[in-house]
Amino acid sequence: MLTANRQVHLGNLAVAGVPLAPFPGAQPVMHFSQDSTLYEEGDDATCYYRVVSGLVRTCRFSQDGRRHIDAFYKPGDVFGFEPGATYRFTAEAVTDCTVIPCRRRGAEEPEVQYLYSCAMEHLARAQAHAQLLGRGGAAQRMAGFLLEISVHKQAGVLELPMTRQDIADYLGLTIETVSRTLAQLQKLRAIRLLAARRIEITSRAMLQELCG
Amino acid sequence: MLTANRQVHLGNLAVAGVPLAPFPGAQPVMHFSQDSTLYEEGDDATCYYRVVSGLVRTCRFSQDGRRHIDAFYKPGDVFGFEPGATYRFTAEAVTDCTVIPCRRRGAEEPEVQYLYSCAMEHLARAQAHAQLLGRGGAAQRMAGFLLEISVHKQAGVLELPMTRQDIADYLGLTIETVSRTLAQLQKLRAIRLLAARRIEITSRAMLQELCG
DNA sequence: CGAATGGTTGATTGTGATCAATTCCCGTGG
DNA sequence: CCACGGGAATTGATCACAATCAACCATTCG
Numbered sequence: 246m247l248t249a250n251r252q253v254h255l256g257n258l259a260v261a262g263v264p265l266a267p268f269p270g271a272q273p274v275m276h277f278s279q280d281s282t283l284y285e286e287g288d289d290a291t292c293y294y295r296v297v298s299g300l301v302r303t304c305r306f307s308q309d310g311r312r313h314i315d316a317f318y319k320p321g322d323v324f325g326f327e328p329g330a331t332y333r334f335t336a337e338a339v340t341d342c343t344v345i346p347c348r349r350r351g352a353e354e355p356e357v358q359y360l361y362s363c364a365m366e367h368l369a370r371a372q373a374h375a376q377l378l379g380r381g382g383a384a385q386r387m388a389g390f391l392l393e394i395s396v397h398k399q400a401g402v403l404e405l406p407m408t409r410q411d412i413a414d415y416l417g418l419t420i421e422t423v424s425r426t427l428a429q430l431q432k433l434r435a436i437r438l439l440a441a442r443r444i445e446i447t448s449r450a451m452l453q454e455l456c457g
Numbered sequence: 458m459l460t461a462n463r464q465v466h467l468g469n470l471a472v473a474g475v476p477l478a479p480f481p482g483a484q485p486v487m488h489f490s491q492d493s494t495l496y497e498e499g500d501d502a503t504c505y506y507r508v509v510s511g512l513v514r515t516c517r518f519s520q521d522g523r524r525h526i527d528a529f530y531k532p533g534d535v536f537g538f539e540p541g542a543t544y545r546f547t548a549e550a551v552t553d554c555t556v557i558p559c560r561r562r563g564a565e566e567p568e569v570q571y572l573y574s575c576a577m578e579h580l581a582r583a584q585a586h587a588q589l590l591g592r593g594g595a596a597q598r599m600a601g602f603l604l605e606i607s608v609h610k611q612a613g614v615l616e617l618p619m620t621r622q623d624i625a626d627y628l629g630l631t632i633e634t635v636s637r638t639l640a641q642l643q644k645l646r647a648i649r650l651l652a653a654r655r656i657e658i659t660s661r662a663m664l665q666e667l668c669g
Numbered sequence: 670c671g672a673a674t675g676g677t678t679g680a681t682t683g684t685g686a687t688c689a690a691t692t693c694c695c696g697t698g699g
Numbered sequence: 700c701c702a703c704g705g706g707a708a709t710t711g712a713t714c715a716c717a718a719t720c721a722a723c724c725a726t727t728c729g
Contacts, residue, residue, distance in 0.1 A: 375525075376517065
């Protein structure tokens with residue numbers, strides 16, 4: 246088992262001990278296994294989802310075969326709502342995961358109120374992502390990514406649920422560059438590579454300085 | 458005069474002849490001259506705005522001095538609403554422009570309904586921007602940019618209100634690369650450079666193929 | 670044990686950044 | 700009208716960084 250979010254209690258909808266806001270119109274939970282597809286780009290956007298456990302990615306493919314990862318969603322995050330009638334991204338399970346689907350209804354209250362806050366949350370993330378990609382260097386992007394996924398983590402040790410390819414496609418780099426850049430950050434004493442998927446952040450300050 | 462949106466009628470709030478949706482809580486219009494600042498990152502986000510005429514950019518500076526342009530807003534677009542209490546970007550006038558400010562009120566109906574659709578619109582744009590920046594080549598980014606700003610334009614000739622530096626900061630490139638890439642696209646017969654700020658799109662299909 | 674997958678490391682190439690002149694475009698003033 | 704000046708844009712030469720191509724290593728699984 247890659248992920249181990251043992252604190253999930255479906256009964257009261259709490260993740261890691263933190264109770265979640267009510268999720269209007271929730272349906273029974275669904276399980277997906279690693280690398281399976283939750284929905285595909287172009288499908289009718291009948292539902293949006295909240296992640297209960299595991300990690301989900303939304304992505305899209307260019308016609309030259311390159312994959313662009315739009316975002317990662319961790320427990321508590323909501324994804325899959327759309328301005329239009331169809332999904333603009335494909336959603337896939339990075340790890341085995343559990344999600345709560347929720348039928349889209351015709352923009353009633355208080356659903357809109359809730360969705361609005363979600364949309365703003367997503368907006369901020371997408372803008373941050375664009376800024377990350379606009380920044381020149383691989384080190385800057387990598388530093389930004391590490392800070393992004395380690396936010397809300399007080400402990401210095403990160404478990405990365407995603408592969409190097411996932412990271413590369415999220416940062417607009419190649420796996421080789423991701424690997425080299427991590428090695429380089431380790432040489433700078435900003436991080437320590439405990440294992441391929443385990444990273445200790447030894448100097449958050451240095452990462453922040455790197456990504457500006 | 459750089460911009461010439463002569464069809465603006467303030468009386469009935471129409472832009473280029475197309476009537477705009479009502480703008481709840483609108484205040485008297487404001488004018489800003491080229492390169493002036495509408496608000497700065499960190500200011501209290503008291504208002505959001507709709508562009509009546511001209512072009513507005515939202516941007517942010519990294520501590521190494523590099524500028525990242527988040528988005529351009531043209532007549533009819535709404536910008537400046539925020540998840541938090543302060544602006545996360547600086548807004549500047551690319552050209553002389555006129556905007557309608559609107560006080561943020563405490564999330565009442567039907568304001569939220571309206572803001573929700575704006576947020577989703579912004580979200581889609583920010584995601585598209587991130588994807589543009591994630592794509593490798595300068596030609597791909599440039600092609601994507603040209604398609605983006607020429608959408609809703611049937612005529613083949615584009616008037617660019619922004620400088621090469623603006624384009625560069627939006628695409629995460631340098632002005633030299635922007636210039637060279639445009640020249641290259643011209644050699645491919647995808648566009649024709651009529652003047653520095655006038656571009657004719659001769660093959661939209663080729664641009665689409667380039668950016669995938 | 671061998672195959673498969675994911676990750677790292679090395680050598681080389683290619684693309685865009687950087688540094689450095691020019692050229693173009695406009696508005697101004699003689 | 701033309702000369703001039705200044706900002707914007709283009710073009711050229713070189714350099715740096717990440718992509719690519721290619722082995723190689725580590726771990727897991729049959």
